Amino acid sequence: MGQISEDPSSPKRIAVLGATGSVGLSALDVIAASRGRLKAIALSAHRRLDELLRRAIAVKPKWVIATDQQAADRFNWRRLPGDCQLLTGPEALEEIAGHEDVDTVLAAIVGSAGLRSTWAAVDAGKTVALANKETLVIGGALVGKLATERGATLLPVDSEHSAIYQALKCGHLCEVARLVLTASGGPFRTWDMDALRQVTVDEALAHPTWDMGPKITVDSATLMNKALEIVEARWLFGLPAERIAVMIHPQSIVHSMVEYVDGAVIAQLSPPDMRLPIQYALEYPHRRPAVAPTLDWSERLTLEFEPPDFERFPALELGFRAAREGGSAGVVINAANEAAVGQFLEGELHFTEIVPACASVLESHHFSPSPTLDELHQLDGWARREVENWVCA
Ligand code: NAD
């Protein structure tokens, strides 16, 4: 499973889950540029079914999955290629993620909606190219255990974790002093508290260096994205929160670093473009000619780093706390954040209320040190309802 093929007549078969999103569409670019080494065997989307159909006509996958049943029933599928099988409803994701004809699952669905299919892929022992960081934030301990039991491989797509994964090849895990996650700082890096209170949805959706889906763009503005990435790193690399640091790096060129015990720091650099970490994960263990722009060494390059301001960006402390406590803390901050971001995008919550809402829900929840998968699903629903109550209060 997940074997590398050099033979274009037997390409690596990729299930692109979340194919109409920012990561999914970048992945389709990477696959198209792979000279037949990679083949999109399945494409999924939730509601942008016109985009899904357009991609299916171009790529001709074996399966097309439309997860929102009502939207799928209303949609006109007449132009779907004849040899493309249409599957509808969320359960189809799990069926395809574990299917024997799939080599690698690209988990690029946004939010906790990506958990079940990622779980199914890990359960089937697949290679999982993981963009959906929420899966590890919610259930990192359980997913890691399952991956070991089933022989599944998790390859990070998140640019910071991809950088760390690459930098970890320079030493042994026991020789690592700390992982240094870089953060662009988002659009409000230099704003004071008064200005932050007035942030509009449009301002929060305009990221200075990365072009991403709306939820992660808002998360990058609150630095909740970095908080989630601290938890993601904790489970992906098995290092405690005390050995994870965050540095603000506005240029988004250094994607993260590993500091070894001898003081050597190994970093991965490239222009901010998700096609490189996606390509690295899909083509792993090979490196292939660039599909994304590369650094221009004829130009002046300035790299700045500064420690984050925990007062203006309190999300970071929540991330460290969830990474330290483990258990049910991750699912609660993740679900509370998804609900709070939804409320912000609908104009029901101020920008500066997103993180306090999450902190309040985390504070009031009944901590469980080792929740089961069922308990994680229940806590996810509970935390979302708590945010609604918080907004109404
Ligand atoms: P996006 O909003 O652009 O796309 C999300 C995709 O998920 C779409 O294809 C959509 O149809 C699908 N989807 C949405 N709700 C769904 C549901 N309920 N059930 C099934 N499918 C559903 O998101 P994105 O920016 O591409 O991010 C995807 C994931 O990758 C997130 O977990 C994000 O944190 C992570 N990530 C994204 C980037 C980036 O540059 N965009 C970088 C690193 C990590």
Ligand code: MG
């Ligand atoms: Mg990232």
